[in-house]
Amino acid sequence: MDSRDVAMGLMFLSQTAVGILGNFSLLYYHLVLFCNEYTLRSTDLILRNLVIANSLVILGRGIPQTIAAFGLRYFFSDFVCQLILYMQRVGRSVSIFITCLLSIFQNITISPMNSCWKDLKGRAPKYIGFSISLCWILYMVVNSIFPLYVLGKWNSKNLTEKSYFRYCLYIGPDKITNSLYAALFVFPEVVFSVLMIWSSGSMVLLLYRHKQRVQHIHSTKGSPRSCPESRATQRILVLVCTFVSFHTLSSILNVNVALHFNPSWWLVNTNALISMCFPTISPFLLMNWIELHSIQDLLLRNIKFLILK
Template sequence: MDSRDVAMGLMFLSQTAVGVLGNFSLLYYYLVLFCNECKLRSTDLILRHLVMANSLVILSKGIPQTMTTLGLKHYFNDYVCKFLFYMQRVGRSVSIFITCLLSIFQNITISPMNSCWKDLRGKASKYIGFSISLCWILYMVVNSIFPLQIFSKWSIKNLTKKTNYGYCFSQSGDKISESVYAALFVFPEVVFSMLMIWSSGSMVLLLYRHKQRVQHIHSIKVSPRTSPESRATQRILVLVGTFLSFYTLSSILNVCVALDFNPSWWLVNSNSLISMCFPTVSPFLLMSPDSILSRLCF
């Protein structure tokens, strides 16, 4: 086995282990809150589903990439490849939607009473569960249309237009299928990304105006403490900024892999590493030691 494969396999193994540990730790935290009959906030419901979607991406991409770079790719037949691609697409799509939903909901929560969001503040939390459930069902149904386009290299030998993802090959469909795919996946992802950018900009502006208003009521000797809403908003802004950075880079690499039917070893593995960065680091960005300890103790 080549030394570069061993090094890359250890990188995938480390990234997968850290991602699984972080996401399952956060899920365990919410399970403890549920068992202790703690009152869960609306953002907790959103974050639970975000963790589940990110875990789906890590398990369906990190494990096969680790096995492939370590020389165990012969375990992936046609059906396994279809299932892995299906889980990756569902997890990625749901993660994008839920991150956008989290950003917009927090923007509504911290908006002033005289803003245009005042009528939605009381109604938004009522429709969060329905929106998330509809998102899961919709993407699970829509993604079930495309597994027939996924082929493994063990069962398909004579394809001329197929993209190598390391552990599986993906056949490029005709123009109609690609147009349908773009309409159902690419366009909503672009819209959700634009909404996140707009919502994040609005929250930054709101926090800046709030800081300017309260500065004059604090004396010079007393340092003002940040409110819980501001701290939560800042964590969400960091989360959204991290997501947009990794998502943009991953999308660029995905286009490069899709356009090149025989992509290089470095391009394929770099794309996989970048695509798992956000699911890996997101639970650590969401963990707040002070809030976790306070909610577990009281």
């Protein structure tokens, strides 16, 4: 066995273990709150679905890549291979949408009453469950069209292209169809990334203005960086920068893999590692959003300071 395969296998194994541990820890935390009859917020519903989507990405990517790196090749049947790729695509798409939804919902919640979101502040929580359910259904249906198309072409006279992903032999459509399919999913990812950047920027600006108006409340002995607004701003910036960086790089690599029917060893493994980075790191970043709830309550109690000039 090649030493580089062993090293890559250990990297996949470590990333998978950390990602599953982090996501299941966050899910366990919310299940404990639910069992203790704790009044869950709308963001708790968002986080639970995000954990599930992240877990699909990690399991669909990490386990097959780890087994393949340790020497077992093409061990999945055609059906299982299609199922794994389907699970990866659904999990990735839902994860991106729900992360964007979380940012927008938090922005609406902490926005002042005279903002453009004033009409949605009371109604937004009612649409969270519907939006998440619609997202799951939409991406499950859209992603099922592609495998059905491939299976329909399986016995036709038109030969399909073969892609070797080490753990399975993927039978795909022609290059033009594959490129259109990649573009179809990259465009929404770009839109959601832009929305999240805009929403996070709005929250940072709002927190900054609130901090300027209530400076006299904070102790003069404390460091400006230790105030709750500063801590919340840091957490928002870390989350959005991590999200945009990893998903932008992952989208670029996904397009390259889609355009190459026999991608190189480095391209396949790098794409798999990068695609799992945000689902692995996000639960540890999202645990910090619990503190944003206290910031939200602080803003609502001091709403009179948030009237924009």
